[in-house]
Structure formats: structure tokens, C-alpha cells
Amino acid sequence: MLPLPPHASLASPSDSEQHAERLRAIFGDPGWARFVATLRELRDAGRAPPARFTLPAPTDAERRRHASLLRLAQPSQASRLSYDLAALADALARAGLPTDWGVITESVCGPITTEARARLDQEQAWAQLWPDLQAEFAPERFAGQLAWLEKLRRDGVLRKLLDVSPATAAPLLRDAARLLQALPLSPEQALARVAARFFGDSHALDTDRPLANLVVRGLALRSNILPPTRARERRELWESAGVICDELSAPVLTFNLGLIGDDPLVPLADVARAAGQPLHLSTRLLWSVAWEKLTPPPQVFICENPAIVALAADALGSRCAPLVCVNGEPKTAAWVLLRALRDCGASLHYHGDFDCGGLAIAGRVMREVGALPWRYDAEAYAAAHRHPARPLSGKPVPTPWSPALSADLLATRKAYDEEALADDLLADLSAS
Numbered sequence: 001m002l003p004l005p006p007h008a009s010l011a012s013p014s015d016s017e018q019h020a021e022r023l024r025a026i027f028g029d030p031g032w033a034r035f036v037a038t039l040r041e042l043r044d045a046g047r048a049p050p051a052r053f054t055l056p057a058p059t060d061a062e063r064r065r066h067a068s069l070l071r072l073a074q075p076s077q078a079s080r081l082s083y084d085l086a087a088l089a090d091a092l093a094r095a096g097l098p099t100d101w102g103v104i105t106e107s108v109c110g111p112i113t114t115e116a117r118a119r120l121d122q123e124q125a126w127a128q129l130w131p132d133l134q135a136e137f138a139p140e141r142f143a144g145q146l147a148w149l150e151k152l153r154r155d156g157v158l159r160k161l162l163d164v165s166p167a168t169a170a171p172l173l174r175d176a177a178r179l180l181q182a183l184p185l186s187p188e189q190a191l192a193r194v195a196a197r198f199f200g201d202s203h204a205l206d207t208d209r210p211l212a213n214l215v216v217r218g219l220a221l222r223s224n225i226l227p228p229t230r231a232r233e234r235r236e237l238w239e240s241a242g243v244i245c246d247e248l249s250a251p252v253l254t255f256n257l258g259l260i261g262d263d264p265l266v267p268l269a270d271v272a273r274a275a276g277q278p279l280h281l282s283t284r285l286l287w288s289v290a291w292e293k294l295t296p297p298p299q300v301f302i303c304e305n306p307a308i309v310a311l312a313a314d315a316l317g318s319r320c321a322p323l324v325c326v327n328g329e330p331k332t333a334a335w336v337l338l339r340a341l342r343d344c345g346a347s348l349h350y351h352g353d354f355d356c357g358g359l360a361i362a363g364r365v366m367r368e369v370g371a372l373p374w375r376y377d378a379e380a381y382a383a384a385h386r387h388p389a390r391p392l393s394g395k396p397v398p399t400p401w402s403p404a405l406s407a408d409l410l411a412t413r414k415a416y417d418e419e420a421l422a423d424d425l426l427a428d429l430s431a432s
Contacts, residue, residue: 031065
């Protein structure tokens with residue numbers, strides 16, 4: 001320890017006790033009771049006293065004690081009594097008393113209770129958690145990481161919703177950030193497999209686990225949407241990141257798939273074809289297929305609506321070309337099948353509704369799996385005008401495979417359901 005300079009001195013215990021007694025004599029008066037209670041509440045909550053605070057409807061005793069300490073000529077007559085802590089500290093300093101409000105509060109009220117100290121320690125741990133993590137995670141592991149941390153801090157999700165402690169929050173956030181950094185996955189994987197692979201627990205990402213909630217909130221922020229509240233919304237958000245919550249839901253509809261090779265899918269498709277029946281294929285089944293052992297048909301046609309498959313089964317039966325239906329926005333099973341067919345060498349051809357949603361789906365299918373338009377360009381749209389139309393709602397997205405198509409829809413404001421054009425589509429399926 002460094003020696004004190006000759007002019008310095010340490011206050012003896014008796015001096016400290018004398019100061020405490022004098023402070024208790026001043027602030028123990030009923031005229032300071034509410035003032036002292038406010039200081040105690042702030043201390044026990046882990047908050048520093050503000051520079052100034054006011055108390056409503058002051059009593060005469062409060063007015064007199066306040067004026068006496070500050071040596072005011074007259075007590076304040078305002079409806080609210082304002083306490084300037086710097087001015088009060090100056091008055092205490094002139095009297096040779098401590099001016100630290102923490103010391104003053106402890107002298108008058110006693111030390112902080114065990115319960116309040118535990119609460120204060122937890123508040124301080126929460127306050128320190130966020131800057132520590134932000135420093136640890138910088139530079140960002142994934143896009144939007146710091147915004148994700150800040151939103152979790154601001155919303156109080158960990159404390160209010162997930163009911164975790166600061167000690168368990170840090171590893172949870174590290175695990176969630178590690179998975180968010182790896183998402184989206186390609187190819188897609190089942191949720192339980194992802195949980196086992198990343199965390200050694202196949203249930204780590206179950207809906208009721210805090211870790212799943214943190215990751216889902218990160219995915220929602222990445223997609224600029226609110227955190228999902230329904231199972232379907234949550235499932236779709238996971239699927240957008242290449243994680244499949246249910247390998248058996250949302251199968252893809254097929255008809256006369258026409259595969260050749262050594263895999264259980266081949267006889268299954270053959271039985272359905274011989275019976276003239278469309279066949280649903282689950283994600284789980286498609287993941288199990290040994291695609292490298294299969295030969296696909298040269299051409300596979302893709303439609304948007306199941307009604308086209310039903311019409312083809314009724315009208316063409318086994319004479320129908322291989323047909324896949326995405327049933328609106330393609331789900332995981334559809335993507336798995338279409339990518340596999342493409343990678344095996346099949347030429348894919350897409351048709352959908354002539355409306356804003358149909359153009360958007362078509363654009364994604366053509367972009368993701370390299371499908372070609374099947375009667376789905378400006379010329380085909382012009383030919384559709386001989387059929388009854390419905391009003392177009394919304395604004396069409398660009399159609400780079402046929403730039404005039406989007407412009408024509410916008411100009412005519414006419415929309416056509418795929419079913420209305422079924423005759424032409426069935427003709428193509430029969431000829432192929």
C-alpha cells in the first residue's frame with residue numbers, strides 16, 4: 001500500500017459513527033421520511049439517485065426540514081416539493097458530513113437486505129450481459145445479429161417470456177447465434193436432426209424450449225416480420241431457413257412420375273401409375289430416395305393447382321406425361337423433388353395461374369430449379385383472352401422469362417385461373 005502524504009488522514013471508526021449518528025439525527029425526522037424512502041427504493045432497485053426529484057402534496061414538516069437544511073429564509077409553498085440533491089449535498093458538506101448518497105442511505109436506513117442485494121446483483125448481471133455479448137459477437141457472425149441482441153434486450157424476452165437467469169441466458173444466446181449463423185441450410189434437414197447435430201439433443205429446438213424461441217425470433221427479424229404466434233407460421237419460418245418441422249406434412253402431389261432404377265420409390269410410383277391414381281410423396285420419403293440410382297423422364301411438367309392433376313387423371317390416365325403439382329407456394333417436399341429431378345437430368349416445364357401470385361410463384365420455381373415456361377408467357381396470356389377472366393388484383397411482379405407478360409397483365413387487369421386453360425394443358429400432356 002502506498003503511504004499517505006503528510007497532510008492526509010484516514011477517518012477513524014469513531015468519526016464514521018459520529019457522522020452516521022448526525023445523519024440519522026437529521027434524516028430520521030418525520031419531515032424527511034418520504035425523501036429517505038425514495039432513496040432506499042432507488043438503492044434497492046439498483047438505480048442511482050437522480051439529480052433532482054419532487055414529492056407531491058408536501059407536509060408542513062417536510063417544507064420546514066427542507067428549508068432548514070438549505071438555510072432558506074422561507075419554506076417553499078409550491079404544490080410539489082423539489083429536492084435538488086446537489087444543493088442538499090453542498091449543505092451537508094458545509095456541516096462536515098458525507099455527501100455520498102449511498103453512504104447517507106446506508107447510515108439512515110441500514111445496509112441493503114439480502115433479498116434486495118440478490119435483486120440488485122441480478123439487475124447488474126442483466127445490465128452487463130448485453131455489452132459483454134455484443135463485444136464477444138463482434139464482428140457480426142450473421143446479418144442482423146446486433147439488431148437481434150438489441151431487440152431481445154429491449155423487449156425483455158429472456159426475463160419476461162422465457163424466465164431464464166443471466167447465467168443461463170448467455171450460453172442460450174451463444175447457441176442461438178451459432179445456429180442462426182449456419183442458417184439457411186441446404187439441403188433441408190429435419191428439425192430434430194438439426195437439434196441433435198448442433199446441440200446434442202434432438203429436443204433442443206422443440207417449441208417449448210427457450211432456444212427455439214430465440215432462433216425463431218432471429219429468423220423473423222431477418223425476414224422483417226413479427227415473431228410467429230401460430231404453429232403454421234412458425235413451421236413456415238423454419239422451412240424458409242431449410243429446417244423441416246414435420247417430414248410428413250405438406251407432401252407433393254405427382255402423377256405418372258415415370259422413374260426408372262433401383263429404389264423403393266420406383267415400384268411405388270409404378271403401382272400408382274398402373275392404377276391411374278395421383279400419388280402424394282412426403283419429404284421424409286423423398287429424402288430417403290437414392291436419386292443417383294434413378295433415371296427420370298426426359299420432361300416433367302409442373303402445374304400450380306391440384307385440379308389440373310385431377311383432370312389429367314380423369315381424361316388421360318396412363319397416357320399423361322409426368323406431372324408434378326406444387327399446390328400454390330411450393331413446400332419443402334416439392335422443392336426436394338424438383339431439385340432431384342433437375343439434378344438427375346429432367347427438363348422441367350412450369351405453368352400456373354395468370355395472376356400476381358401465380359407470376360411470383362412461377363418466378364421462384366424458374367429461378368430455383370431452372371424450370372422453363374410452359375404456355376406461360378406473353379403469347380400464352382394473349383391466347384387466354386378467349387376464356388372468361390376475373391379482375392386482376394395487386395401489382396404483377398417482373399417476369400424476366402417474358403418481360404411483356406407482367407406489363408400485359410398490368411395493362412389489361414385480367415386474371416385467368418389455371419383450370420380455365422385446362423384443355424390446352426391436357427393437350428400438351430397427352431402429346432408428350
